[in-house]
Amino acid sequence: MAKRVCIIGGGVIGLASAYALVRAGHEVTLIEARDSVGSETSFANGGQLSYRYVAPLADAGVPLQAIGWLLRGDSPLRLRPRLDLQQWRWMAAFLGACRGSVNKSNAAHLLRLASLSQDTLQRWREDDHLDGFDWRRNGKLVTFRHSATFEQARSKVTDILQQQVLSAVDCARLEPALADGGFVGGIYTPNEEVADCHAFCRRLAERLEASGRCRFLLGRRVTAIRHANGVVRAVELGDEVLPVEQLVLAAGHRSAELGLPGLALPLYPLKGYSLSVPIGPQHRAPSVSITDYDRKIVYARIGEQLRVAAMVDIVGFDARLEPKRLALMKRQALETFPLAGDYAHAVEWAGMRPATPTGVPLIGASVYSNLWLNLGHGALGFTLASGSGQLLAELIGQQVPSIDMQGLAPRAA
Numbered sequence: 001m002a003k004r005v006c007i008i009g010g011g012v013i014g015l016a017s018a019y020a021l022v023r024a025g026h027e028v029t030l031i032e033a034r035d036s037v038g039s040e041t042s043f044a045n046g047g048q049l050s051y052r053y054v055a056p057l058a059d060a061g062v063p064l065q066a067i068g069w070l071l072r073g074d075s076p077l078r079l080r081p082r083l084d085l086q087q088w089r090w091m092a093a094f095l096g097a098c099r100g101s102v103n104k105s106n107a108a109h110l111l112r113l114a115s116l117s118q119d120t121l122q123r124w125r126e127d128d129h130l131d132g133f134d135w136r137r138n139g140k141l142v143t144f145r146h147s148a149t150f151e152q153a154r155s156k157v158t159d160i161l162q163q164q165v166l167s168a169v170d171c172a173r174l175e176p177a178l179a180d181g182g183f184v185g186g187i188y189t190p191n192e193e194v195a196d197c198h199a200f201c202r203r204l205a206e207r208l209e210a211s212g213r214c215r216f217l218l219g220r221r222v223t224a225i226r227h228a229n230g231v232v233r234a235v236e237l238g239d240e241v242l243p244v245e246q247l248v249l250a251a252g253h254r255s256a257e258l259g260l261p262g263l264a265l266p267l268y269p270l271k272g273y274s275l276s277v278p279i280g281p282q283h284r285a286p287s288v289s290i291t292d293y294d295r296k297i298v299y300a301r302i303g304e305q306l307r308v309a310a311m312v313d314i315v316g317f318d319a320r321l322e323p324k325r326l327a328l329m330k331r332q333a334l335e336t337f338p339l340a341g342d343y344a345h346a347v348e349w350a351g352m353r354p355a356t357p358t359g360v361p362l363i364g365a366s367v368y369s370n371l372w373l374n375l376g377h378g379a380l381g382f383t384l385a386s387g388s389g390q391l392l393a394e395l396i397g398q399q400v401p402s403i404d405m406q407g408l409a410p411r412a413a
Helices: 012-023 062-070 085-096 100-127 147-154 168-174 197-211 252-258 323-336 378-396
Strands: 004-008 027-032 077-079 140-144 164-167 185-189 214-218 224-228 231-237 240-243 246-249 268-278 289-292 297-302 305-314 347-355 362-365 371-375
Touching: 004 012, 012 027, 012 197, 012 371, 012 378, 062 077, 085 268, 100 378, 140 147, 140 168, 147 185, 164 168, 168 185, 197 214, 197 378, 246 378, 252 268, 252 347, 252 371, 268 323, 268 378, 297 323, 305 323, 347 378, 362 378, 371 378
Parallel strands: 004 027, 004 246, 027 214, 077 305, 140 289, 246 371
Antiparallel strands: 140 185, 164 185, 224 231, 231 240, 268 305, 268 347, 289 297, 297 305, 362 371
């Protein structure tokens, strides 16, 4: 039976949820605080659809490694402690998840969701002819600068993930732009993909508008959610009250601001940065997606631009550009791919990736009978969006979910 669903959040997660729901025959109202969709965290992210590299940040050894990073001026991780209980609670839970067994379990949950997400996006592209967002299956090469990290990574290579171990010579043969990169080897996964997340958001919005089953309320911020007896009744948009039958919370790290009693959302923003570097005919940009493992920088060619993305800054809710961090990223990109594009005209961006301490998103029912969550995808939002939207549509439609929900369903508050 068709249901009326209201979604808070017009980023890639909210839009993918809306698209899956409309495909399933439901009626959707999507509320977005910005005047356009995909304008915050989804705007200029890394662009890699990394379906097989989904291991959470929290892992054994990470706290000690992080201490080393924090002592370096060129660290990919930065922590700015604040008088903020939310930050300290998140950090405590993150440290609790930094165990090998926990990481292995959570990585399995993410891999299951990522596989569904790749299949779902393929179905949308093929069945619905969804295009126009620079999608390519270009493969992903994780490169290593140090023999120790390379040996550690190659010991974990598995045929299940279709990974190939390559020497430095093999890496340069696969991707000629790497010839002078200073790498000792790499691990290549041929079935990984790349696309423009912001363009994807716009295409979904166009299809949703054309469907006649989705209404957009743009430039409207939800100021409160009305509830009674464990049921959500309405959302407040300033002075306007909008009744709801089913409500989906997909507003990223801002979701916690709505403060529903009994609903604990373990979310914190991990600030990241990107450069969008124009590519001209004279440039030599990599065609394969590259992850510089030791520097924690990703490179993805998206149409006629090279997207360079990096950094994890745990610094609160300040999304402003920080010149020193961007300058570091640009300098390292120039060292690795000096001829890849017009760095002088690179467009700078920063985004707040909503993360759970475990790295596993919250998808499904909440403590309120008609409130659903699709939150906490961290740096994997674009990768996991299609599968997360599909799962949510199945759950709201009271269908058996496509994959086992173990580890993905929200924990009770």
